[in-house]
Amino acid sequence: MKRPVATSVLEVAGGQKAGPDGFVRLAVDDRIWICLALGCAKGLQDFLSVWADGSDICMALGAPVKGVRFIASLPMKRNAYPSVSKNHAPALRLERALRDLKGIEPQGLPDHRPWIDHGKWPSSPKGRQKELPRPAAPYTFLPSEGEGLHQIPVGPVHAGIIEPGHFRFTANGEAVVRLEERLGYVHKGIEALCTGADIATAARIAARISGDSTIAYSYAFALAVEATLGWRPPPRAKLLRGIMAELERLSHHINDVGGICNDASVVVLHAHCTLLREEILQTAMQCFGHRMMMDVIVPGGVTQDLLPEDAGRIESLLDRCLERFEAVVRVYDEAPSLQDRTVTTGYVSQELATQYAAGGYVGRASGRNFDTRKSYPYAPYDHLDVGVAVRAEGDVDARVWVRIEEVRSSVKLIRGMLKKLEPGPIMAKATTLKAGTGAAMVEGFRGDVFIALRLDETGRVSGFHARDPSWFQWPLLEAAIEGNIVADFPLCNKSFNCSYSGHDM
Numbered sequence: 285m286k287r288p289v290a291t292s293v294l295e296v297a298g299g300q301k302a303g304p305d306g307f308v309r310l311a312v313d314d315r316i317w318i319c320l321a322l323g324c325a326k327g328l329q330d331f332l333s334v335w336a337d338g339s340d341i342c343m344a345l346g347a348p349v350k351g352v353r354f355i356a357s358l359p360m361k362r363n364a365y366p367s368v369s370k371n372h373a374p375a376l377r378l379e380r381a382l383r384d385l386k387g388i389e390p391q392g393l394p395d396h397r398p399w400i401d402h403g404k405w406p407s408s409p410k411g412r413q414k415e416l417p418r419p420a421a422p423y424t425f426l427p428s429e430g431e432g433l434h435q436i437p438v439g440p441v442h443a444g445i446i447e448p449g450h451f452r453f454t455a456n457g458e459a460v461v462r463l464e465e466r467l468g469y470v471h472k473g474i475e476a477l478c479t480g481a482d483i484a485t486a487a488r489i490a491a492r493i494s495g496d497s498t499i500a501y502s503y504a505f506a507l508a509v510e511a512t513l514g515w516r517p518p519p520r521a522k523l524l525r526g527i528m529a530e531l532e533r534l535s536h537h538i539n540d541v542g543g544i545c546n547d548a549s550v551v552v553l554h555a556h557c558t559l560l561r562e563e564i565l566q567t568a569m570q571c572f573g574h575r576m577m578m579d580v581i582v583p584g585g586v587t588q589d590l591l592p593e594d595a596g597r598i599e600s601l602l603d604r605c606l607e608r609f610e611a612v613v614r615v616y617d618e619a620p621s622l623q624d625r626t627v628t629t630g631y632v633s634q635e636l637a638t639q640y641a642a643g644g645y646v647g648r649a650s651g652r653n654f655d656t657r658k659s660y661p662y663a664p665y666d667h668l669d670v671g672v673a674v675r676a677e678g679d680v681d682a683r684v685w686v687r688i689e690e691v692r693s694s695v696k697l698i699r700g701m702l703k704k705l706e707p708g709p710i711m712a713k714a715t716t717l718k719a720g721t722g723a724a725m726v727e728g729f730r731g732d733v734f735i736a737l738r739l740d741e742t743g744r745v746s747g748f749h750a751r752d753p754s755w756f757q758w759p760l761l762e763a764a765i766e767g768n769i770v771a772d773f774p775l776c777n778k779s780f781n782c783s784y785s786g787h788d789m
Contacts, residue, residue, distance in 0.1 A: 290326040291319035293345045293354045302352065305511030305722045306660060307344070310356045314366055317358045320345060321371040329354075330641040332725075333734050334368050334378050335749035336386050341365040342749075344723065344734060346641070348659040355723060355736070364389040374640045374756055381468075385475070397424065400468040400788065428454040428462045436770065440469050447784035451773075458769040463762045467787055474789040478737075478748035483509055483583055486745045490735070491578050493750055494786030499525075499532040500728030501750065502581035504735040507662060509583040512722030512739050515715040520708040521585035522663040523701045527598070528568075528577045528586075530694040530701075533729040535564040537645075537687040537694070538609060540781050544684055545616065547775045548625040556612050560605055567601045570594065585711035595702050602695050613688055626681040630764040630776035633678060642760055643731025643753040645690070646780060649675045649682035656727035664704075668697060680779040717743030730754065730783065752786030 296316055302308045312320070320343065324331040332344035332353070340357040347353070358365055367390035369376035379390040380399035402423075425435075433454055440448035448469035454462040474493055478486040490505040491498045503525055510517065517525075542557025565575040571594040572580050580588045590598075616622055632642075637650035647654055655672045657665040673689030675682035723736040731753030738747035761780045765773055 288315055288318040288322060290322035290328060291316065292323055292328040292347075293320055293356070294329075294347055294350065294352070296320065296356075297352075297354060303511070303722075304514065305508065305724060306353055306662075307723050308352065308354045310354055312356045312358050314358065317343070317356065317368075318366050318371065320356055321366075321368045321375070324368075324372040324374075325639075327638060331368070331372055331374055332641065332732075333736075333749065333751040333755075334375055334382065335736065335751075336360075336382060336388055337721075337736075337738060337747050337749075341388070342736070343368060344736065346660070348654055351659060353660060353723075353725070360388065363387065364391050366390070367392040367394070369394055374759070377759070378751070378755060400471050402468060423466060425452045425464050425466075426462070430456065430461070432456050433461060440466075447788075449784050453770060453773070455770055458771070460765050460768055460770055460773070463765045463773075465758055465762060467758065467784060470785050470788040472785075472789060474750065475748050478745050481745050483739075483743055483745070486737075486748065487582050488579060490750065491581075493789055494752060494783045495576060495578075496536055497532070497728045497730065497733065497752075497783065497786060498576050498578045499528050499581060500726050500733045501735070502579070503529060504724045504726040504733045504750075505737075506581055506583045507724035507726065508722040508735050508737050509739070510722075511724065512720040512737070513583075513715045513718060513743075515584050515712060517585040517663075517712050518709045520589075520705060521710045521712075523705055524586045524588075524590055524710065525581050526664040526668070527590070527698055527701050528572065528580060529726070530698045531564060531568055531598075532577065534605070534691060534694045534698075535561045535568075536729040536781075537691050538564070538605070540778065541612065541616070541684060541687055541691075543778045543781070544626070544680065544775065545612075545622065547778050548622050550615075550619065550622055553612050553615060556608065560608055563601060563605065567597055570597060582711075584714065585709070587711070589710050590705070595705065598698065598702065602698060606692070606695050609691060616684070623681065625772070625775060626679065626684060626779075627677075628679050628681075629768060629772050630680045630683075630779055631678050632760050632764050634676070636760055636763055637678070640756040640760055642756050643727075644729070644757070645683050645686040645731075646753075646757045646760060647731065648673060649686045650678035651676045654732075656725050656732045660725055662724070662726070664701060668700060670697070680775055683779040717741070721747075728753065730781070730786075731757070750789060752783055752789070754782040754784075754787045757782045758787060 330346040345354045370392035384401035436453040438451040440450040450466040491502045539561040542554040546554035569575045572588045632650045634651035637647045637652045657670045719741045734751040736749045740746040
C-alpha cells in the first residue's frame with residue numbers, strides 16, 4: 285500500500301453525482317480511507333460522522349464551500365478498520381462508542397477506554413458482533429502533573445433538573461488546568477431500538493433522541509426516509525416544517541440567553557426569558573397540539589395543519605416576543621457586571637472550531653461560517669434568505685450574541701413562511717416501500733443534526749445512525765474552560781448547552 289497522504293474528498297469523488305439525498309456515495313479501500321481522514325485533519329473537508337452499516341464502515345464528509353456532502357464506505361476486515369481518530373481527533377469519541385456498541389475494532393485507536401459502556405449492562409448490546417472484556421477497573425482519567433494541582437469531581441448527579449454527566453477538574457487554586465468529561469449515563473440504545481422497526485415507529489423513536497431537538501430529529505429522519513423512497517411532501521407541509529423548526533430554535537435560544545444571565549447572577553433576565561419561552565411553548569401547543577411539537581413532522585409531510593386563526597396567534601406571539609426580548613438584550617448589553625462575566629470567558633479558537641467542524645452557535649461564535657440551512661439547503665430554506673450570524677471573539681459573550689441574532693432571524697423567517705402559506709394538503713400519499721439508503725442533515729438549534737439509515741424491501745429500518753452536534757461541542761467545552769476559574773464553569777457550560785441525551789444515544 286502506498287504511503288497515505290492527505291486527500292480532498294472532491295478529488296476522490298471524480299465528479300460523481302449526488303443521490304436524491306444530496307450525498308455522493310464512494311466505495312473506498314484502506315489507503316483512500318486513511319487519506320480522507322488525513323484530509324479532514326488538514327482542513328480539506330469536514331468530518332461529519334462515522335458508523336457501521338452491516339459489514340461496511342462509513343464516514344460522512346462535507347465540503348461546505350462547494351455545497352457537497354459525501355459518504356465513504358469501506359468493507360471491514362475481521363470486524364476491524366483503520367481508525368479515523370488516529371489521524372483526526374474529532375472522531376475519537378464516536379469510534380470509542382462504536383467499539384462499545386458493536387465490538388468493531390478501530391485499528392490504531394489512540395484511546396482504548398470505554399465511552400458509552402460503563403460496565404453496567406446486564407448483557408451484550410443488540411447488534412454487537414463480539415464480546416469485549418467487561419471493564420473491571422474504575423475509569424481512569426487522563427493525568428495532569430505539576431506542583432499544587434488538585435482534582436475536583438463534579439457529577440454525574442447534579443443539583444438541578446438536569447441529565448447526568450461527570451466532570452473531572454484538575455485545578456491550580458481556582459484556575460482550571462484541565463477538564464475531562466465522562467458521559468454515556470443516559471445511553472438508551474436508540475440505534476438498536478430503530479433497527480427492525482417500521483418507519484412510523486422509528487420516526488417516534490428518532491423524535492425522542494433529544495427532547496429539546498425533537499423537531500430537528502423528526503425533520504432529519506423524514507428527509508432521509510423521503511430521499512430513500514422518493515416520497516415528496518406537499519409544499520404546504522414543507523413550509524409548516526420550517527415554521528416549527530424556527531419556533532423550536534426561537535424557544536431554546538431565548539431560554540439559553542436567560543440561563544446564561546442566570547449563571548452570571550442576573551436572575552431577573554432569566555425570569556423574563558423563561559416567561560417568553562413559556563409563551564412560545566403554549567402557542568406551539570395551541571397550533572400544533574404539543575408543547576415541543578413532538579411527532580408532528582413525519583415522513584411524507586406533517587400530521588397537524590395550521591388554521592388561519594393559529595397563524596394569527598403566531599404573528600401576535602412574534603410581536604410580543606421580539607419587543608420583550610429586545611428589552612432583555614438592552615439590559616444585557618448595558619450591564620457592566622454581566623459583560624465582566626461573559627466577555628473573554630470560555631474562549632474557543634477558530635482553529636479548534638474548524639477542526640471539530642463545530643456547528644451552531646459554538647462554531648459561528650468562533651468564526652466558522654457554517655449553517656446547514658445555508659451550506660446544504662433543504663426545503664423550505666432552499667427558497668428563503670437565511671442570514672448566518674458569525675462572530676470572531678469565541679467567548680461566552682459571542683455565543684450569546686449569535687443566539688440574539690438568530691432569534692431576530694427566526695422571527696423574520698417565520699413571518700416570511702407564514703406569508704408564503706397557501707391552502708393545500710399537508711401529507712403526501714403513501715409511497716411504494718423499497719430497499720435503499722438515505723441520509724440527511726438539518727440545522728437544529730444547537731447545530732447540524734445528521735441521520736443515516738437503511739430500509740429493507742418491506743420498509744423496515746435495517747440500519748440507523750444519528751449524530752448530535754454535541755458530539756463535536758463537548759470536547760470544545762473542555763478546551764474553553766482551561767485557564768478560567770472553576771466558578772466560571774457553569775457559565776461556560778450553559779453557553780454551550782450541549783445535549784447529554786443526544787450524545788448518549
